[in-house]
Amino acid sequence: MLKWNPLIKFVVLLLFWLVISGELDWQHVVAGCGAALLVMLFWRRKGENEELFGINAVFYALALALVMLVDICRAAWHVAIIILTRRPIQPQFVHLDTPLRSRLARVLLANCITLTPGTLSVSLEGNTLLVHALTDEHAQSLNGGRVQRILMKMEG
Numbered sequence: 001m002l003k004w005n006p007l008i009k010f011v012v013l014l015l016f017w018l019v020i021s022g023e024l025d026w027q028h029v030v031a032g033c034g035a036a037l038l039v040m041l042f043w044r045r046k047g048e049n050e051e052l053f054g055i056n057a058v059f060y061a062l063a064l065a066l067v068m069l070v071d072i073c074r075a076a077w078h079v080a081i082i083i084l085t086r087r088p089i090q091p092q093f094v095h096l097d098t099p100l101r102s103r104l105a106r107v108l109l110a111n112c113i114t115l116t117p118g119t120l121s122v123s124l125e126g127n128t129l130l131v132h133a134l135t136d137e138h139a140q141s142l143n144g145g146r147v148q149r150i151l152m153k154m155e156g
Contacts, residue, residue, distance in 0.1 A: 010036050060154040067146050068112055075117040079134065093122070094139045096129040098148060105151045112147045 017032035018024060082089060100106045110121035110129055118138040122130040133139035 006040065009040055013039050057154045060150050064112075064147065064150045064154075067150060068115065071116055071147070075119070075138070078137070079117045082135065089134050090136050092133055092136075092139055094131045094133055094142055096131055096142050098127050098129060100127070100148065100151055101155055105155050109148055109151055113142070 013036035014029075014032045017035050018028060021028045021032070081087070098106060098109060100109060106124055106127065106129070110124050113119050113129070113131055114121045118134040119142065120132045122132055124130075131139075131142055133142065
């Protein structure tokens with residue numbers, strides 16, 4: 001795994017912040033420094049040779065954001081059609097067992113499910129998520145989803 005000098009990590013994160021903010025004044029630089037330090041705190045090493053998430057996680061996070069954007073748009077369209085055409089719904093609870101190892105990855109999965117229209121994470125106990133789905137289609141879309149595969153790759 002690629003090892004990064006903490007100073008290089010900080011500078012890359014700060015530059016990313018400044019590019020995204022689009023402003024270059026002292027307030028944005030100070031806020032960027034704070035954000036970079038916070039990210040570095042969460043990006044700290046677990047052990048001597050092991051990181052919580054590697055540098056590849058940054059690329060997987062971008063892929064996750066893209067997948068979530070597409071999934072949210074599709075699900076929103078689907079829910080809008082259900083509402084506008086007054087189609088019947090089949091509300092149901094689904095137990096979703098996930099192979100994700102870390103608690104952080106499972107919580108991220110639960111949040112991604114909640115962000116998607118038509119589904120809501122109700123509880124997370126161990127490796128099992130209890131999800132409320134609006135229709136059968138929403139319930140079936142939970143199994144083997146792209147979000148879960150990306151999170152598994154982020155874990156390594």
